[in-house]
Amino acid sequence: MRFVKHVTRVETIYCVADRLHSGRTVRVRGPEIAPTVSGWLADLGAHSPLVEDLARAACVGDWATACAVGDQLSVDVFVAAAA
Numbered sequence: 001m002r003f004v005k006h007v008t009r010v011e012t013i014y015c016v017a018d019r020l021h022s023g024r025t026v027r028v029r030g031p032e033i034a035p036t037v038s039g040w041l042a043d044l045g046a047h048s049p050l051v052e053d054l055a056r057a058a059c060v061g062d063w064a065t066a067c068a069v070g071d072q073l074s075v076d077v078f079v080a081a082a083a
Helices: 029-042 050-060 063-071
Strands: 012-018 027-028 075-082
Touching: 012 029, 012 063, 027 029, 029 050, 029 075, 050 075, 063 075
Parallel strands: none
Antiparallel strands: 012 027, 012 075
16 A cells, blocks of 8 residues: 655745834735835835845744844734645
């Protein structure tokens, strides 16, 4: 008898909230965190390499770093759901 292992891919959805614009909150996949925050910064005429650090920290679950970088960028990121 042969057993087949089924692999279920879990995709995490993150909630990203802009602290500078009340009500601007989105639910995105990990790879969409940096482009989303970069777009918000671009609306303000700003750019920061910290958005990549934020996305990386959130995706690996380094919440201390994600919170610290989020503070500098005026955004909050947290896990919304795993699907």
